[in-house]
Amino acid sequence: MVGVEVAVKGLTKSFGSQKIWQDVTLTLPAGEVSALLGPSGTGKSVFLKSLIGLLRPEEGEIVIDGTDILKCSSKELYEVRQMFGVLFQDGALFGSMNLYDNVAFPLREHTKKSESDIRKIVMEKLELNGLLGAENKLPGEISGGMRKRAGLARALVLDPEIILVDEPDSGLDPVRTTYLSQLLIDINAQIDATILIVTHNINLARTVPDNLGMLFRKHLVMFGPREVLLTSEEPVVKQFLNGSKIGPIGMSEEKDDSQMAAELAMKEAGHHDGSQEVSGVVPQMQATPGMPVRQAVARRQARVRSILHTLPPEAQHSIIASLGDGDAATQVIPAYSDSGAESSSWGNG
Ligand SMILES: Nc1ncnc2c1ncn2[C@@H]1O[C@H](COP(=O)(O)OP(=O)(O)OP(=O)(O)O)[C@@H](O)[C@H]1O
Known part of the structure; x- marks a missing residue:
């Protein structure tokens, strides 16, 4: 079974008079891994929440498996939501439940499976996420990386066709981030789900997804095969990929042209902003040997x-x-x- 395509067209979202983004059009290809980049506050999380119908954009379409979730009935929306597994930033675990019960929760809530069937599934997902032996721990007793893996285990129990991952790297060291990235690629190899990752992490963006997009200035700057963004000469994309101060992204807001010119002059005069120039397309992360072919x-x-x-x-x-x-x-x-x-x-x- 291949995950489903998510087709977004002309999507616009505001909160009151604050426009978050407008006219966003992109298609997450079925069964591929995509990532959405963008500076803080550009509305990446709002986009994820819109895809599962937690927030309602005022214009546009989100078509999932033939259903436009902005126009469908609440019963249809409920059915579409069953296709999703979501990993929120902090794992969004219930603090008073141990990991076993947290991971079992969606199965108990949404299925009529027996406790012995539930046990089989929960233990399989805990094992997949390297959590065997930790099932009796409370979320407060484990590290951030383990909490994320537990959140991922829980996101997988209903066999999702689409997996949304909000900032998998937040709070993790670079090594754990690589392990979690590998886990996402391996899960894609195993269940062929459509995956969307929202991230700030340049290394993850360069090595993990099949497709890359970026939000900036209330627009989708681009979205497409990873090679398009990674070879782009677009100033905001280059700045972001290099983590540089030189470019249109400022500390808290966008810069004007004179500020950008002054910074460029400083750079040309030899001031180094600490960023490292990276360019080009690096090899993509592969599924771990022994996994099914991705x-x-x-x-x-x-x-x-x-x-x-x-x-x-x-x-x-x-x-x-x-x-x-x-x-x-x-x-x-x-x-x-x-x-x-x-x-x-x-x-x-
Ligand atoms: N429920 C809400 N009501 C009002 N405003 C909101 C709501 N949710 C998000 N926002 C606003 O939308 C904007 C985008 O927020 P969002 O969290 O999606 O950004 P982001 O790109 O994910 O940022 P970060 O990378 O820092 O997590 C912010 O200005 C935020 O204050």
Whole structure:
């Protein structure tokens, strides 16, 4: 079973007079891993909550398995929600329940399974997340990384077709972040779910997802195959990927042109802001040896091949290199143009 596609079109969300983002259009390809980047406060969590119907954007469509969740009945929304597993930032565990009961909770709430069937599923998910032996611990007695893995175990018990992950790296050291990233890739290999990760973590963004997008200035700057964002010359994307002060993202808000020019002049005069220039596409994280073959890889290759001509030349070069062939169907198309890109699925901004 392949996870389902999530098709978002023209989505706009405000709180009162505060517009969070507008006209967001993107498709999470079925069974692939995607990530959404963006500076703090750009509405990434609001986007995740909109996808599961916890928040209601005022315009646009969110079509999941043929149902527009902004127009459907509450019964249909309930059914669509059953397809989701969500890992919130802190794991969102019940503090008074041990890990076993936390992970068993959705099964007891939403199914009529017997306690012995529940036990089988819970122990399997705890094992998958490296938590065997910790089932009697309370969330307050374990580390942040374990809490996240317990949250992930709980998100998996109803066999989700779509998994949403809000900042898997928050509060974790780089090594634990890599383990959790590996777990997400391995879960994708095992159950082929559609996964969306919201993150600030540049390393995770560069190595984990099949597709990458970024929110900035109340818009989706771009969304598409990872190579598009990773080779982008867009100033805000480059700044974000480099964690640099040089660029349109400021401490708490966006900068104006004069401030940006002054900072660039400082850089040219030799002031170093501590960031490290990184560029290009690094190899993607693979499923752990011994896991099932990650079907998303071949599906994505076929999909990316079919839209290759709509992508910017740099992204095309990188994809062709990764496909490892040079046949006529995968030559860079120099005639790429912005108008072509607008009608394609990689960008809308
Ligand atoms: N329920 C709500 N009511 C009113 N405003 C809200 C609500 N939820 C979020 N916001 C506002 O929406 C904006 C975006 O918040 P959100 O948490 O989605 O950002 P984010 O990109 O996930 O940030 P971070 O990376 O820091 O977690 C913020 O200004 C926040 O105050």
